[in-house]
Amino acid sequence: MTERILKDFDIVMIHRSGQCFxxxxxGEHTCTVIAGDRCIEILQEGERCCFSCEEEEFERFWKPYxxxxxxxxxxxxxxxxxxxxxxxxxxxxxxxxxxxxxxxxMIVSFLISQQNHIPRIRxxxxxxxxxxxxxxxxxxxxxxxxxxxxxxxxxxSEEELRACNLGYRSKYVRKSAEQVIQKEVDLTEIKRMxxxxxxxxxxxxxxxxxxxxxxxxxxxxxxxxxFPVDTHIxxxxxxxxxxxxxxxxxxxxxxxxxxxxxxxxxxxx
DNA sequence: CGCCAGGGGAGCT
DNA sequence: AGCTCCCCTGGC
Numbered sequence: 581m582t583e584r585i586l587k588d589f590d591i592v593m594i595h596r597s598g599q600c601f602x603x604x605x606x607g608e609h610t611c612t613v614i615a616g617d618r619c620i621e622i623l624q625e626g627e628r629c630c631f632s633c634e635e636e637e638f639e640r641f642w643k644p645y646x647x648x649x650x651x652x653x654x655x656x657x658x659x660x661x662x663x664x665x666x667x668x669x670x671x672x673x674x675x676x677x678x679x680x681x682x683x684x685x686m687i688v689s690f691l692i693s694q695q696n697h698i699p700r701i702r703x704x705x706x707x708x709x710x711x712x713x714x715x716x717x718x719x720x721x722x723x724x725x726x727x728x729x730x731x732x733x734x735x736x737s738e739e740e741l742r743a744c745n746l747g748y749r750s751k752y753v754r755k756s757a758e759q760v761i762q763k764e765v766d767l768t769e770i771k772r773m774x775x776x777x778x779x780x781x782x783x784x785x786x787x788x789x790x791x792x793x794x795x796x797x798x799x800x801x802x803x804x805x806x807f808p809v810d811t812h813i814x815x816x817x818x819x820x821x822x823x824x825x826x827x828x829x830x831x832x833x834x835x836x837x838x839x840x841x842x843x844x845x846x847x848x849x
Numbered sequence: 850c851g852c853c854a855g856g857g858g859a860g861c862t
Numbered sequence: 863a864g865c866t867c868c869c870c871t872g873g874c
Contacts (some may be wrong), residue, residue, distance in 0.1 A: 693857085694856070695854090695855060695858090695868085695869075695870090696857095697855055697872070698856075700871060748868040748869050787858065789858045791856075792857070810857080811857090813856085
C-alpha cells in the first residue's frame with residue numbers, strides 16, 4: 581500500500597476523460613486500472629490517494645504513468661486570461677492528466693475508437709483482452725487479462741475479431757499487427773523519435789490516420805504538442821477559435837488543453 | 850419500432 | 863478536396 585497527497589490529480593476525472601479504456605470505476609472514490617501486465621486499485625478522497633502497490637512500484641511505474649512529476653497548476657496559469665472558454669474548460673476538467681500508456685495498446689485502442697462510442701470501445705477492448713490476452717491474477721486474488729500482443733492479434737481471423745464487436749475495424753487491427761511483427765513499423769524506434777517523426781511512422785499503419793496518430797502520440801508517447809482533432813474538437817474550434825487554436829501561445833502543452841476542451845465538450849455542451 | 854449520429858479512414862474520383 | 867462505404871450500438 582502506498583499513500584500520497586496529490587494536488588491537481590483526480591482519478592475519477594481521468595477515468596471520465598476517456599483516454600484509458602481499461603480503467604473501471606468501482607465505487608464513488610475507487611478505480612481499478614490495468615496497464616500492461618499490472619493491475620492496481622486506487623482509492624481517492626480529496627487529495628488523499630491510496631494505491632494498492634509497494635512504494636517501489638509506485639515510484640518506478642505508476643508515478644510516471646500518471647505523469648505525477650508535472651505541475652499541472654503551471655499549465656493552468658499559462659492560459660490566456662482573456663480566453664474565458666479555455667479557462668472554463670480547464671476548470672471543469674481539473675484533475676485530468678495525460679497518462680503514459682503502452683504504445684501497442686494505444687494503437688489498437690484508437691484503431692477501434694473510430695466511429696465508436698466510449699462504452700462500446702471499452703467493451704471491444706475487454707472482448708479482445710479476454711479472448712487473446714494472458715490471464716493473470718493480482719496479489720489480492722482479482723483475475724484480469726493482459727493486453728494481447730501483436731502476435732496474438734495477427735493470428736486472430738477477421739471473423740473472430742468481428743465476433744469481438746470490432747466491425748470493419750477488424751482488418752485494421754489484423755493488418756497493423758502484421759506490419760508491427762514484420763517490423764515494417766518498428767515500435768521500439770518510434771519511442772525514440774520526436775513528435776513529427778513518430779506521427780509519420782504511425783501513419784504507415786493500416787487504419788491509422790491523422791487523428792488516431794495524434795491520439796497515440798499523446799496518450800502513449802507523451803508528445804504533449806499533439807492535438808488530436810475529432811468531430812467534437814472540430815466543432816469547438818469552429819465556434820471558439822474561428823482563426824485556429826493559438827498553438828504558438830502554448831508550445832508543448834497543446835495536448836493537455838485539448839483534453840480539457842474535449843472533456844468540456846463531451847460533458848457540458 | 851425506425852432513425853441517426855458517433856473520438857475516422859480507405860479507396861475511389 | 864470531395865464522396866461513399868465500412869459496421870453496429872445507444873439514444874431519441
